[in-house]
Amino acid sequence: MESRIERIKKQLHGASYKLTPQREATVMVLLENEEDHLSAEDVFLLVKERAPEIGLATVYRTLELLTELKIVDKINFGDGVARYDLRQEGATRFHHHLICIECGSVDEIQEDLLGEVEKIVETRFQFTVKDHWLTFHGICKRCKQKENKKK
Amino acid sequence: MESRIERIKKQLHGASYKLTPQREATVMVLLENEEDHLSAEDVFLLVKERAPEIGLATVYRTLELLTELKIVDKINFGDGVARYDLRQEGATRFHHHLICIECGSVDEIQEDLLGEVEKIVETRFQFTVKDHWLTFHGICKRCKQKENKKK
DNA sequence: ATTACTGCAAAGCCTTTGCATGTTC
DNA sequence: GAACATGCAAAGGCTTTGCAGTAAT
Numbered sequence: 211m212e213s214r215i216e217r218i219k220k221q222l223h224g225a226s227y228k229l230t231p232q233r234e235a236t237v238m239v240l241l242e243n244e245e246d247h248l249s250a251e252d253v254f255l256l257v258k259e260r261a262p263e264i265g266l267a268t269v270y271r272t273l274e275l276l277t278e279l280k281i282v283d284k285i286n287f288g289d290g291v292a293r294y295d296l297r298q299e300g301a302t303r304f305h306h307h308l309i310c311i312e313c314g315s316v317d318e319i320q321e322d323l324l325g326e327v328e329k330i331v332e333t334r335f336q337f338t339v340k341d342h343w344l345t346f347h348g349i350c351k352r353c354k355q356k357e358n359k360k361k
Numbered sequence: 362m363e364s365r366i367e368r369i370k371k372q373l374h375g376a377s378y379k380l381t382p383q384r385e386a387t388v389m390v391l392l393e394n395e396e397d398h399l400s401a402e403d404v405f406l407l408v409k410e411r412a413p414e415i416g417l418a419t420v421y422r423t424l425e426l427l428t429e430l431k432i433v434d435k436i437n438f439g440d441g442v443a444r445y446d447l448r449q450e451g452a453t454r455f456h457h458h459l460i461c462i463e464c465g466s467v468d469e470i471q472e473d474l475l476g477e478v479e480k481i482v483e484t485r486f487q488f489t490v491k492d493h494w495l496t497f498h499g500i501c502k503r504c505k506q507k508e509n510k511k512k
Numbered sequence: 513a514t515t516a517c518t519g520c521a522a523a524g525c526c527t528t529t530g531c532a533t534g535t536t537c
Numbered sequence: 538g539a540a541c542a543t544g545c546a547a548a549g550g551c552t553t554t555g556c557a558g559t560a561a562t
Contacts, residue, residue: 226541227541227542228535228536228541228542230535230536230541230542230543232542232543233542249526250526250527251526263543263544264543264544265543265544265545266527266544266545267527267528267529267543267544267545267546268542268543268544270526270527270528271528271542271543274528284439286437286439288435288437290525290526290551290552291525291526292526292527308482308486308488310488311491317486317488319482319486323478323481323482324478326477327474327475327478328497330474331459331470331474331497335459335468335470335502336502336505337459337461337468337497337499337500337501337502338499338500338505339497339498339499340462340498340499340500341497341498341499342495342496342497342498343494343495343496343497343498344493344494344495344496345493345494345495346479346482346488346490346492346493347490347491347492347493347494348488348489348490348491348492349488349489349491350488351486351487351488354487354489377516378516378517379516379517379561381516381517381518381560381561383517383518384517400551401551401552402551414518414519415518415519416518416519416520417519417520417552418518418519418520418521418552418553418554419517419518419519421551421552421553422517422518422553425553441526441527441550441551442550442551443551443552
């Protein structure tokens, strides 16, 4: 069984890029923190632990490259910082996010809930959908439980 | 019949803010360009035409204020610039956007297509939805027509 | 008078770029 | 050795902040 990193390596080679040690370290950090939504700075600090010589610019360049190849998605939750999120292998659409306005947590919904909505958009607005970005703002499960305990 | 600007004035007063000439000019620009997605700089240039003394910082502060009061929504389409979009009166949810990857146009869908999806999110993920952000990327009606004409 | 608001310029922050050095095939 | 990739520092672009002056109650 081929590993995820090997498949990413092939993807890079296919686009005539190399998987340098710095790029590999960056990808590893993303794989190990798949649940998180790391900023370039976050990634940089984590990559430094395994490749101390790396520069911030290289991290930015690598993240840009991975975004271009659709290996990661670049998102902005409105705080002025770009965050990077690994795309599920083979996914044609970006997954959805749940942002809690109480605790700031960001959860993911991997399942695509927009199938029907996209059909409406395609027919009613004659817009051919290639991808989507969907984020909900509200109160997460954990914060609601906390609220209930107080009562 | 009360005008939109008067209602916004009352909203400001209700939150103990004043509708100064600068703020009024800014709101007027937003009302007159309701279809667009103006950046702070865009707003600044347009406001200057009717209030030449205004400073960019005041525009930023006004837009922040209007965002806080939910009169406008601040959005980021991924180009590193914040854009400001008037919220429909009485709307509890932000409207959807269609971004064309060919021509860069941004269209709006005022109708809320997420009713059913929100129900799923609420029950399956126990997340109480307060608002949502939905953007589609794809090819707009106009670009598709252009493509067809070529053939 | 006190409080809110403005304009200007400076500072801040995130991100990109230029360039010399290093690496790879 | 030609093309690509890196690290550092500098530059860039958008946004916020400090502060002195102005307006409003």
